[in-house]
Each structure stands twice: as structure tokens, then as C-alpha cells.
Amino acid sequence: MVPASIKVPVPFEYVFPAGALFLGVDAQVDFDRRGEADNQARDKETGERVWVVRVLDLDAEAGKFGRSTEVKVKIVAGQRPVPPPSTVPGYPPAVEFDGLTLTPYVDSHRCRASGQCRARMAYSLRATGMQPASAHAPAAA
Numbered sequence: 278m279v280p281a282s283i284k285v286p287v288p289f290e291y292v293f294p295a296g297a298l299f300l301g302v303d304a305q306v307d308f309d310r311r312g313e314a315d316n317q318a319r320d321k322e323t324g325e326r327v328w329v330v331r332v333l334d335l336d337a338e339a340g341k342f343g344r345s346t347e348v349k350v351k352i353v354a355g356q357r358p359v360p361p362p363s364t365v366p367g368y369p370p371a372v373e374f375d376g377l378t379l380t381p382y383v384d385s386h387r388c389r390a391s392g393q394c395r396a397r398m399a400y401s402l403r404a405t406g407m408q409p410a411s412a413h414a415p416a417a418a
Contacts, residue, residue: 382400383396
């Protein structure tokens, strides 16, 4: 039997072939706990806090057809992930993710009551950790 949500392990290089630049990190909000003092989302399996790391995908194909090059990766950790220092002053640091998994789902936000449905296949990304990008840069095309 196929589970309702499947987590497919993927190498970092498959998702970000040209690398990724760190943009920011925020706590994921659990909207079911809005009125509570601590409304941060928790992982269903471990109970740890869920953090959303925003990165800029450096792949030239990522921004085609008006798509955003900003990607969000969720990290489950007890404390807020800390970005590495930037190697180039004034620019965001390059990062890599450990334990990257991809979870496919159907995005039905485009469906309307009029019967018009433009649902699409989408995916979410999770990682076990974040580190500075390795010294070997991807080959330029």
C-alpha cells in the first residue's frame, strides 16, 4: 500500500544544480494554534519545531516563464537554523541542505466553484540541516 504522503530522498545537486543562496529563516506558523503564545508548527513525528528557510535558486531555468526563483525548505530542529557567514561581503551566503526530501502533493488552490479547476502537481522540500556550500562549485553551462 502506498502511504498518503511519501518522502522521497533527493541529492541536493538534483534540486539545486547551480546552488542556492540563503535569504532568511522564519518559524512556520501553525494556524490551528493562532491564539496561543507559542504558535510555531511542530513536526508530527518528532514534536520538534519547524523552521522555513528561504533560498534563492541559482539555476537559470528556475526563473523561466515568470516563475519565482525563491524556494522554501522546511527544517525540523529544536533551535533556529543559523546561516553560515558570507564569503563575499554584501552578498548572501551560499548554502547546502543535508537530508533533503521531496514530498509531492496536488495544489488545488486554483480550483474555483464555477467548475473550472487548474490544479497542479507540486512538491514541498524538507531537510535535516543546513551547511555552507561545498568548495567545489557546479560547472557553468
